Amino acid sequence: xxxxxxxxxxxxxxxxxxAARPSQTEPWDGVRNYQARNMMRDAMRVGxxxxxxxxxxxxxxxxxxxxxxxxxxxxxxxxxxxxxxYDPKSDPSDPRWFMVDLKYVRHLRxxxxxxxxxxxxxxxxxxxxxxxxxxxRGNRLSIMPVTEAQWALILDLE
DNA sequence: GCCAACGTTGGC
DNA sequence: GCCAACGTTGGC
Numbered sequence: 001x002x003x004x005x006x007x008x009x010x011x012x013x014x015x016x017x018x019a020a021r022p023s024q025t026e027p028w029d030g031v032r033n034y035q036a037r038n039m040m041r042d043a044m045r046v047g048x049x050x051x052x053x054x055x056x057x058x059x060x061x062x063x064x065x066x067x068x069x070x071x072x073x074x075x076x077x078x079x080x081x082x083x084x085x086y087d088p089k090s091d092p093s094d095p096r097w098f099m100v101d102l103k104y105v106r107h108l109r110x111x112x113x114x115x116x117x118x119x120x121x122x123x124x125x126x127x128x129x130x131x132x133x134x135x136x137r138g139n140r141l142s143i144m145p146v147t148e149a150q151w152a153l154i155l156d157l158e
Numbered sequence: 159g160c161c162a163a164c165g166t167t168g169g170c
Numbered sequence: 171g172c173c174a175a176c177g178t179t180g181g182c
Contacts, residue, residue: 007179007180010179019180033165035163035165055179055180055181056179056180056181057180060181114181137162137163138162138163138164139163139164139179139180140163140164140165140178140179140180142179
């Protein structure tokens with residue numbers, strides 16, 4: 001079972017929104033980045049666990065845990081001219097964009113902030129967190145793999 | 159709201 | 171195929 005970290009802006013869709021959904025499940029649509037697309041299309045498996053990260057907010061950080069309940073399938077919002085992330089170059093017979101379904105698992109007892117993760121990564125340059133793309137300068141990936149060691153270390157911070 | 163970093167687009 | 175221009179992300 002693999003682990004991931006997925007970013008979302010809480011103003012648009014936060015962990016509380018996921019928890020409030022019917023079946024506490026939501027398709028992760030709107031991703032229009034090839035690296036992130038590839039991970040959803042090719043690598044994420046049912047049962048994988050996900051750190052839910054809040055970006056573009058006062059104290060960005062990991063706020064909860066979700067799990068993959070449906071593996072990569074075409075993101076149909078790309079076909080809809082009225083949708084926010086419509087992409088005319090995505091052909092329904094050869095879809096360009098994919099998504100997975102995520103199900104809410106739980107909130108963390110506290111937010112593990114980006115500041116904290118960065119500080120730990122710097123304090124221990126040989127430790128697991130130093131390699132987490134999230135704490136690297138200029139990182140813009142909205143979906144990234146999390147190693148077993150990173151997952152365990154971060155959960156221990158809770 | 160600013161702006162650094164980085165991905166994408168399109169002219170050539 | 172190069173690379174300048176442009177758009178987006180996301181921390182601060």
